Amino acid sequence: MSHYSDAENTADSFDEIAGGSNDVMLRRRRIWDPDSASITSEIKDLLDDDANSLVEEDCIGCPLPSTPEDENVLETEMSDVLKAAVLGDELDITTLAQNAAGQAEHVVRRLIQVSWNVCHFNKLPDWLQDNDFLTHGHRPPLPSFRACFRSIFRLHTETANIWTHLLGCVAFIGIAAYFLMRPTVEIQLQEKVVFGAFFAGAIICLGFSFMFHTLNCHSQFVGKLFSKLDYCGIALLIMGSFVPWLYYGFYCHFKPKVVYLSGVCALGITSIMVSLWDKFSESAWRPFRAGVFMTFGLSGIVPAIHYGIMEGWLNKMSQTSLGWLLLMGLLYIVGAVLYALRVPERFFPGKFDIWLHSHQIFHIFVLGGAFVHFHGISEMAMHRVTVGQCEIPDTLIY
Numbered sequence: 001m002s003h004y005s006d007a008e009n010t011a012d013s014f015d016e017i018a019g020g021s022n023d024v025m026l027r028r029r030r031i032w033d034p035d036s037a038s039i040t041s042e043i044k045d046l047l048d049d050d051a052n053s054l055v056e057e058d059c060i061g062c063p064l065p066s067t068p069e070d071e072n073v074l075e076t077e078m079s080d081v082l083k084a085a086v087l088g089d090e091l092d093i094t095t096l097a098q099n100a101a102g103q104a105e106h107v108v109r110r111l112i113q114v115s116w117n118v119c120h121f122n123k124l125p126d127w128l129q130d131n132d133f134l135t136h137g138h139r140p141p142l143p144s145f146r147a148c149f150r151s152i153f154r155l156h157t158e159t160a161n162i163w164t165h166l167l168g169c170v171a172f173i174g175i176a177a178y179f180l181m182r183p184t185v186e187i188q189l190q191e192k193v194v195f196g197a198f199f200a201g202a203i204i205c206l207g208f209s210f211m212f213h214t215l216n217c218h219s220q221f222v223g224k225l226f227s228k229l230d231y232c233g234i235a236l237l238i239m240g241s242f243v244p245w246l247y248y249g250f251y252c253h254f255k256p257k258v259v260y261l262s263g264v265c266a267l268g269i270t271s272i273m274v275s276l277w278d279k280f281s282e283s284a285w286r287p288f289r290a291g292v293f294m295t296f297g298l299s300g301i302v303p304a305i306h307y308g309i310m311e312g313w314l315n316k317m318s319q320t321s322l323g324w325l326l327l328m329g330l331l332y333i334v335g336a337v338l339y340a341l342r343v344p345e346r347f348f349p350g351k352f353d354i355w356l357h358s359h360q361i362f363h364i365f366v367l368g369g370a371f372v373h374f375h376g377i378s379e380m381a382m383h384r385v386t387v388g389q390c391e392i393p394d395t396l397i398y
């Protein structure tokens with residue numbers, strides 16, 4: 001049963017009540033019209049869009065919210081409105097219809113929240129079709145924020161994407177709170193600032209990613225908005241990761257430190273601007289997206305080589321700093337390549353719909369890369385504490 005038949009039932013109920021009480025009112029009755037201005041545009045979209053999987057009767061794996069138990073919910077909701085109207089002095093059909101439309105919106109929202117089912121890729125609207133190697137287990141459009149957030153407790157193609165970065169975000173908030181609340185005698189203010197840049201990048205990146213994967217099925221507008229924020233978050237994570245590494249790596253070398261930090265800011269701002277471009281989030285641009293962030297990340301090779309030449313490649317500190325940096329870079333690059341090529345689901349379409357598809361692996365590698373980097377910069381900071389201050393004030397050294 002579709003929303004249309006629900007509307008017809010509602011109109012029939014109006015007939016019975018109006019006919020039993022007042023013939024004049026019966027002639028003046030209005031049939032509930034889906035095009036009425038009193039219905040919100042959101043409900044209209046649900047009613048009008050034949051392509052929408054929620055209203056397609058033949059949508060295999062995507063049953064409509066209007067299941068038999070849903071009818072009971074609808075009847076209960078509607079009867080409250082009708083009872084209130086009948087008990088009143090005068091039966092105002094216009095007000096009644098408006099109330100009914102308002103109640104119908106409420107009911108539709110509730111039904112969407114409780115009765116959706118996962119979809120086949122082909123049943124998704126165009127704006128939700130991203131990876132055709134994931135054949136089943138997709139969420140249908142859920143035009144309600146509450147429904148989207150409740151969906152994180154259901155099993156579908158986005159479940160692991162959501163949880164990997166939600167848990168990562170919570171972990172980094174905990175680490176950041178612990179680190180930044182240490183007494184200043186233990187961790188100096190400027191060290192808190194440079195570590196804070198990394199924590200901010202990680203928390204924003206993981207938080208936006210969690211939000212995007214939770215809300216991308218809400219609507220085309222919301223999905224696009226959060227995909228842009230997701231990409232901006234990646235750019236901020238890369239920027240934030242460079243700050244402490246350059247700070248400790250060039251601790252006593254002011255000029256290269258400023259030059260590299262400026263370069264990172266320029267590349268970061270460029271990446272953010274590209275991320276805000278509408279076309280950037282389209283499926284066809286997936287390799288380009290991976291390329292932009294990989295180029296940004298790989299730009300770290302320049303200061304890394306500079307550092308190796310300056311400190312000596314075989315120096316123990318060089319091996320520690322560059323070793324962790326290299327491992328982080330490898331994790332990000334391998335993750336980004338798998339993401340761009342959509343491996344492994346490309347070779348086994350439909351076999352990785354829920355678990356271990358490329359985007360999840362990418363998420364896990366990003367999380368691993370962020371923790372590896374945190375460990376690396378912590379070791380660099382410890383080394384600085386052990387070595388002590390620069391022999392010559394750093395502003396004089398080029």
Ligand SMILES: [Zn+2]
Pocket residue numbers: 161209213359363
């Ligand atoms: Zn993601």
